[in-house]
Amino acid sequence: MKFTSQGEVVISARLTELNANLLQLDIDVTDTGIGIPPEKADSLFEAFNQADASTTRQFGGTGLGLSIAKNLCLLMGGTISVKSIPGEGSNFSSSMLLKTSDQAELVKPTIDISQLEILIVDDNTTNLEVLRGQLDLWGAKAIEASSGSEALELCQQRYNDESKRPFDIALLDMQMPEMDGAELGRKLSHDERFQSMKLVMMTSMTYQGGAQEMADIGFDAYFPKPATTSDLFDALSILADDGQALQQAQPLITSESIKTYSTKDSRQIKWPEGTRLLILEDNYINQMVALSTLKNIGLHADVAGNGLEAISSLIQTTANTPHTLILMDCQMPEMDGYEATRAIRDGKAGQFYTDIPIIAMTANAMQGDKEKCLAAGMNAYLSKPIYNDAPISTLISYVCNNKPEYEDAPMPQDDTSTKPNATASTSEQDTPTHWNxxxxxxxxxxxxxxxxxxxxxxxxxxxxxxxxxxxxxxxxxxxxxxxxxxxxxxxxxxxxxxxxxxxxxxxxxxxxxxxxxxxxxxxxx
Structure with missing residues (x-):
């Protein structure tokens, strides 16, 4: 970014399937910055080498970044190169070879976004292309406008056409010539014809306005650009649902407030019949919290205090009521989670359980823990404390084979669709609270x-x-x-x-x- 004071930096990626197990990933980074003289381009990828090596240069750096990038690309069977025009910008192209993975996470939508019609307004064609591409991927219908006046005209046309309904949601850019996003939002929110349309403001990170200012104008959500895929999806879900989560958003939906919401569907998951979990946890308090979490998502679980108890429990289960999955604490007395997993994989709990999914639970959250768990034979890894909906996607993957079914049912009466701000994690606070x-x-x-x-x-x-x-x-x-x-x-x-x-x-x-x-x-x- 530092070489591009005006314009934009665009990162684009392409994935090409070379054969059943091999993919080629191509990544381009294109900017509208200062550019690089042709005589300097060839040496850019050498260590400690920069285009401007003078003592009065404007931009800092060691000259190692591109050298490291080149070595990484070469190690992965790829290449890296640059094309540049001084004063106009540069394009760095890289490629690498990757193997296909069986651990890809699936997006599990909470609403059917394919039913939404969304207006996106931005004078930058790249931003329009990125947003439209993401919305297309989710199945939503996206209509583009490159200015505030064009957006108003599109809304007017839809209002006059009896065969069409108003847009469900409008995503507005802040910085636009003639009519910026704030003015456009004010016109739309104050026009009775467009009251049903939810408004989302998207601004550059340098914009100094606040959430309250956007809420006062009439916006329902407010995000800096580029918004993360998960934030955008969650915001669309909350806006389309138009329920309690939106009503209680104060003053409106932001990337920070989304983190305080429960990710549960308004429907309960219908787990396969006979699903039965085994929790290995030596502490009574942790056992109670885990059992409560699982009960609230409709799962039954048994508890063992260490690896020896777990193996004994597995041996005693009948073929009619087998365990489906194990949640394994790693630090336990007598036999810890690593030993227990190796014993189960070796058939010490019976051949029936040698391939049972085992999900690690550890409070260490230290570098290398995940690798240690997988090396012991565990299938997945969750950091403790595990609470509310954190393990749901992992459990769905292993219990439902990535194909969860849902049944329409009210949530438990003691549930809440929002989380109070007081539940922010310690990492988000200046100092830890004594008790929350x-x-x-x-x-x-x-x-x-x-x-x-x-x-x-x-x-x-x-x-x-x-x-x-x-x-x-x-x-x-x-x-x-x-x-x-x-x-x-x-x-x-x-x-x-x-x-x-x-x-x-x-x-x-x-x-x-x-x-x-x-x-x-x-x-x-």
Whole structure:
């Protein structure tokens, strides 16, 4: 971006199937920037080489980016090249060979977007092409306008044509000549003929206006460009549904507010008959939250406290009531998740279960965890705490073979279609909160009985946990310290006790050091 002060940077990709197992991915990056002199182009891909190497150059950088890009392309059996005209811009073209994957995620729409007719308004032809292409992919009918006046004319024509209904949704660009998106939105929202049309403002990231300003004009949603595919899809779903989620959006739908919504369908998933899960989890609180989550999406589950219990449970199940899938905690006493998975794959629980889907659950969320889980024989990986709808898409993939059926049914009375802002994750806050009771209530579907049971269990266990930590610190027993701090970190995460979770994570990090690097005074602190 730094070489393109005006105009645009466009990234385009193409996928070509070379044979049943091999694909070629071509990626072009085209800009309208300063361009590159022909005599400099050939050396651009050499390490520490830039087109402008003078001491007074305007743009910084090490000259390594293109060299790294070239090596990556070559390692993947491809190439990279550049074409450029000084003062007009550059086009970098790259290609690479890829194998087909059996792990591609499928989009699971919550509404039938193919029934929508959407007006997209933008004076930039690239933006129109990108939006139209995405909407076409989802099956929606997209009608384009390159200016505010053209958009008003199209709306007027549809109003006068009795065979057509108004557009369902309009996506408006902010920065347009003559009539910008704000003025167009004001005209549309104040015209009684177009009151049913939902308005979405899309602005460049440098625009300084706020969500409240857009809501006051009459917009229903507000996104910076480029909006992510998931945000756009979710926004269209909420707008088309025109239900509680839209009514409670304050002041309107944004990329931030979408993260606070439940992703559940307004219909319950109809799981295959006889679906029965097994949860391996050694902590009572985590067991209760997992069972509550699964119950609210219509799934029955049994619980085992460690790998040995799980293998015994699997052996005892009859052919009439077999387990369908295993949710496997990785850190457990006696036999952890990795050992248990290897034992199941080796037939220790019976030949019937050697291929059962096993989904890892781990609170570590550290680099290498996913690879370790897959190497042990697990099929998929979920980071804890797992709550609300986080595991649904994964469960659908393995229980329904990517073909979920749905039945029309009301959601449970204690469910809510929106999540309060208080449930924002720790990473989205400046500092961890001591405790977020609203977040916990939302996590367990506002089940008051479960809320009380979780807190009572935690409070009754806390004195023993505190004693165990102090004893491990005093004796420099790092193995015991790791076990108790890891367990508490997961429990605090489930209970939305962010501050305590952060402290437990810090203790766990100390326990992972070589003992000669551990200062007893640090542990006492």
């Amino acid at each position: 009771p609203d977040g916990l209530r939302e996590r367990i579907y506002n089940n008051d009985d479960l809320f009380s049971a979780l807190l009572n269990s935690f409070l009754s266990d806390s004195p023993k946990h505190s004693e165990d930590i102090l004893k491990a610190c005093n004796e420099l027993d790092l193995k015991a310290l790791k076990a108790i701090s890891h367990l508490l970190k997961g429990v605090c995460g489930q209970l939305c006790a962010d501050k305590l979770q952060s402290l437990c994570a810090a203790i766990e990090q100390v326990s992972l050091r070589p003992i000669e690097q551990v200062d007893k005074h640090e542990l006492e602190g």
